Amino acid sequence: KNQVEQSPQSLIILEGKNCTLQCNYTVSPFSNLRWYKQDTGRGPVSLTIMTFSENTKSNGRYTATLDADTKQSSLHITASQLSDSASYICVVSANFGNEKLTFGTGTRLTIIP
Amino acid sequence: GAVVSQHPSWVICKSGTSVKIECRSLDFQATTMFWYRQFPKQSLMLMATSNEGSKATYEQGVEKDKFLINHASLTLSTLTVTSAHPEDSSFYICSASGGWEQYFGPGTRLTVT
Numbered sequence: 001k002n003q004v005e006q007s008p009q010s011l012i013i014l015e016g017k018n019c020t021l022q023c024n025y026t027v028s029p030f031s032n033l034r035w036y037k038q039d040t041g042r043g044p045v046s047l048t049i050m051t052f053s054e055n056t057k058s059n060g061r062y063t064a065t066l067d068a069d070t071k072q073s074s075l076h077i078t079a080s081q082l083s084d085s086a087s088y089i090c091v092v093s094a095n096f097g098n099e100k101l102t103f104g105t106g107t108r109l110t111i112i113p
Numbered sequence: 114g115a116v117v118s119q120h121p122s123w124v125i126c127k128s129g130t131s132v133k134i135e136c137r138s139l140d141f142q143a144t145t146m147f148w149y150r151q152f153p154k155q156s157l158m159l160m161a162t163s164n165e166g167s168k169a170t171y172e173q174g175v176e177k178d179k180f181l182i183n184h185a186s187l188t189l190s191t192l193t194v195t196s197a198h199p200e201d202s203s204f205y206i207c208s209a210s211g212g213w214e215q216y217f218g219p220g221t222r223l224t225v226t
Contacts, residue, residue, distance in 0.1 A: 036217075043119075043206045043217040044157070089156060101215065103156040 002027040004092050004104035012110045017080055021107045023073040023090030034091040035064050035075045038106070044089055047075070077109075085111045115141050117209045119218035126197055134221045135194045136207030142187035143209035149178075151204040151220075163190055191196055197225040 004025045013019050027035070032051045036044035048057045048064040050095070056065045061078045064110055090104040116139040124133045136146055137167075145164050149157040161177075163169035163184035171177045181193040194201055202225045208215040 041204070041220065041222065043117075043208075043220045046214075046219070049214065054215075100159060100162070105156045108154075 002092070002094060002102045004087075004090055004102050006090050006104040006107050008107060009105070010108040010110070012112060013080055015080060015082055015111050015113050018076065018078050019080060019109065021075045021077075021088050021090075021109070023075070023104055025071050025073070025090070025092045025102070025104075027092040027094050029094055029103050030068060030071075031093045031095055032074050033066055034063075034093070034101075035062070035073075036089045036091060038087045038089055040086070047088075080111045082111050082113060085109060114197060115209070115211070115214075115216040117143075117207065117216045117218040119205075119207055119221050120219060122219065123222040124224070126223070128198055128225055129196055131193055131195045132197060132223060133191055134205055134207075134223070136190045136209065136213070136218055138188045138193070138209040138216070141209075141211045143190075144187065145210045146184055146190035147208045147210070147215060148190075148192050149206045149208070151206060157206060160192075194223065195223050197223070199225045201225050 007022045032048045035047040038044045047062050050057050050066045052068045063076045066073045087106040087108050089106045091101045118137045120135045148160045151157050152176045160175045161169045161171045162180045165184050165187050169182035184190040206220045
């Protein structure tokens with residue numbers, strides 16, 4: 001069964017600090033892995049998309065890594081800001097085209113001043 | 114980037130009535146649209162996949178007669194919740210795909226009283 005697990009479930013850090021969120025998956029055959037940011041009451045917004053050949057991808061203060069061998073990914077947030085408070089969802093796709101996505105349950109990140 | 118809109122953003126209806134939610138791709142043609150629902154503190158759950166001009170494919174456990182999906186054009190899909198009940202109260206999110214990537218709408222909060 002295709003699964004995506006994220007840790008931690010929730011995280012609270014001080015503004016300005018860095019943090020790393022983890023994602024483990026068992027989706028096969030792997031096509032791509034995505035990280036989304038979802039603000040409360042809003043739809044998910046794409047941060048990064050990585051195929052199996054990509055080890056790292058950055059989007060501003062967000063850097064995602066992918067290890068296709070161990071089926072692990074991480075999302076590193078640098079110099080956190082209050083606006084980074086949101087849920088971060090790891091999503092894995094098994095096929096190219098209009099495929100179904102397997103969603104992780106998300107990490108709820110709270111930045112405190 | 115690709116933009117997907119939803120209307121309304123929130124709706125309150127009485128038990129037993131029907132409510133329609135629209136999903137539009139504003140700057141691209143979406144051959145496939147997806148409908149998700151999300152309960153508090155949970156991840157997105159795929160309800161159905163619709164291709165323009167054909168019947169929607171529903172996920173197991175989703176009542177197709179209760180959640181009517183119409184994908185009449187390459188830029189518009191609608192979800193109608195028929196005979197709504199309080200347990201249908203949820204956050205409904207659509208996504209649209211013109212290729213291999215899905216773009217998510219901002220979501221619609223449905224409250225059934």
